[in-house]
Amino acid sequence: MTDRYQKFARSGLGRFVVGRLGLPDPYPLRRFHPGQPVLTGPALLGAAPGGRLVEQAQAVLKAVQAETHTERVPDQRYAALILDATGITSSEQLHELYDFFHPAIRSLAACGRVLVLGSRPEEELDTAGRIAQRALEGFTRSVGKELRRGGTAQLVQVAVGAEHGIESTLRFLLSARSAYVSGQVVRIERAEQTEPADWDRPLAGSVALVTGASRGIGAAIADVLGRDGAHVVCLDVPAQGADLSEVANRVGGTSLQLDITSADAPRRLADHLATRHDGVDIVVHNAGITRDKTLAGMDEARWNAVLAVNLTSQERVNDVLLGEDVLRRGGRIIDLSSIAGIAGNLGQTNYATTKAGVIGMVDALAPELRRRGGTINAVAPGFIETRMTAAVPLFVREAGRRMNSLAQGGLPVDVAETIAWYANPASAGVNGNVVRVCGQSLLGA
Ligand code: NAD
Numbered sequence: 001m002t003d004r005y006q007k008f009a010r011s012g013l014g015r016f017v018v019g020r021l022g023l024p025d026p027y028p029l030r031r032f033h034p035g036q037p038v039l040t041g042p043a044l045l046g047a048a049p050g051g052r053l054v055e056q057a058q059a060v061l062k063a064v065q066a067e068t069h070t071e072r073v074p075d076q077r078y079a080a081l082i083l084d085a086t087g088i089t090s091s092e093q094l095h096e097l098y099d100f101f102h103p104a105i106r107s108l109a110a111c112g113r114v115l116v117l118g119s120r121p122e123e124e125l126d127t128a129g130r131i132a133q134r135a136l137e138g139f140t141r142s143v144g145k146e147l148r149r150g151g152t153a154q155l156v157q158v159a160v161g162a163e164h165g166i167e168s169t170l171r172f173l174l175s176a177r178s179a180y181v182s183g184q185v186v187r188i189e190r191a192e193q194t195e196p197a198d199w200d201r202p203l204a205g206s207v208a209l210v211t212g213a214s215r216g217i218g219a220a221i222a223d224v225l226g227r228d229g230a231h232v233v234c235l236d237v238p239a240q241g242a243d244l245s246e247v248a249n250r251v252g253g254t255s256l257q258l259d260i261t262s263a264d265a266p267r268r269l270a271d272h273l274a275t276r277h278d279g280v281d282i283v284v285h286n287a288g289i290t291r292d293k294t295l296a297g298m299d300e301a302r303w304n305a306v307l308a309v310n311l312t313s314q315e316r317v318n319d320v321l322l323g324e325d326v327l328r329r330g331g332r333i334i335d336l337s338s339i340a341g342i343a344g345n346l347g348q349t350n351y352a353t354t355k356a357g358v359i360g361m362v363d364a365l366a367p368e369l370r371r372r373g374g375t376i377n378a379v380a381p382g383f384i385e386t387r388m389t390a391a392v393p394l395f396v397r398e399a400g401r402r403m404n405s406l407a408q409g410g411l412p413v414d415v416a417e418t419i420a421w422y423a424n425p426a427s428a429g430v431n432g433n434v435v436r437v438c439g440q441s442l443l444g445a
Helices: 004-010 012-021 054-063 092-107 127-146 167-174 216-227 238-250 265-277 300-323 349-371 394-402 412-423
Strands: 043-047 078-084 108-119 152-158 184-188 207-211 231-236 254-257 280-285 327-336 375-381 434-437
Touching: 004 394, 043 054, 043 092, 054 078, 054 167, 078 092, 078 167, 092 108, 092 127, 108 127, 108 167, 127 152, 152 167, 167 184, 167 412, 184 434, 207 216, 207 265, 216 231, 216 238, 216 280, 216 412, 231 238, 231 265, 238 254, 254 265, 265 300, 280 300, 280 412, 300 327, 300 349, 327 349, 327 412, 349 375, 375 412, 412 434
Parallel strands: 043 078, 078 108, 108 152, 152 184, 207 231, 207 280, 231 254, 280 327, 327 375, 375 434
Antiparallel strands: none
């Protein structure tokens, strides 16, 4: 799981060779530690005329105690460049992007953040507005590919009436919590807002279920949700019992040994959550397996196993938790998809089928969760440094690590922080999203 190339690239000789040959330069990403401020330097905030988010963005920057400039100060390094682009309603006005970012982009600090705040194109009143708002996506994704030294760029599309629902998303995207998220489009819809009493422990008093929690990404999710104050019910197969107890003890949660594909799993799980915890607030469907083979060589058992764990079991669990209201009002369902489910991947017809199916689940259930005051969203990780990816053959592994804008693999904590953002009570308007945690992989949109 060590990235020897990254170590080499940061050495004296490595820097020289990497610079001379134009090789990938995996800059060490800043990651979140409790107590760290959202921004470690000033933010430059601009707005196209008529923008409806600039005041709200300013209020968030004030709340996180960030120094905010509305005029660029020469020679100043900025931790974030933020443009309220909601006022852009024609292609001529797209020039505002150039006017704001062109002079400022070189002043972005290491691991800096570029944020474009836009509207939902489908909500624009006329054709010109829809075109202009959709255009912001191409701009943002390209900036993400041009940034160096760990910088990231995102577009946040905020529905009319959802202006007050942007704080959790801005806190996430501006901070080191989103270290490995870049080139993403996040949609925020109108929702009843609840602000956490304490932004350092936003999940205090809530109960979270994490499947596949004994190791890898699942263990990191349990750690982060526990850190944020949730009681975490850690679930995994009985064979993983010892590791599972260790994680549950570490996060001050409880463990539940269960094979989620077994016939009685949804019943046992629902009974456990209802009787021991009086319901559940956050359900993270993380358990997943791969059984790779090209389709021609794939035996039926590989197909069936992957479909059962990664997709069918989740549907069965959701049916019971929603059908019997074990998921409390305002509850969150969070699924693990994969960039393979978006772009497809050689040798993974079974896996990619399930991971695209998960995106279908998010689309299909988002309206129902909205009616319950809750949300459903998915994370689509790219190359994450885990036991799963350590087992990948060397050359494929190296290609996976480097073929993204940040030229490195992500860490399990990067996926976990994204899930914690979805779970935050203030993220009630973040519904029906699939956010990739992939360093802006070259695979997929
Ligand atoms: P992992 O193999 O390290 O962990 C998966 C966990 O799920 C294991 O603890 C396993 O015991 C558990 N599990 C498997 N079948 C189960 C069952 N029937 N019942 C209960 N638990 C079961 O994998 P990981 O790399 O941590 O991946 C976690 C999730 O992230 C998976 O859904 C995976 O598809 C997804 N993902 C991972 C990557 C990556 O790069 N590692 C990339 C994209 C998506």
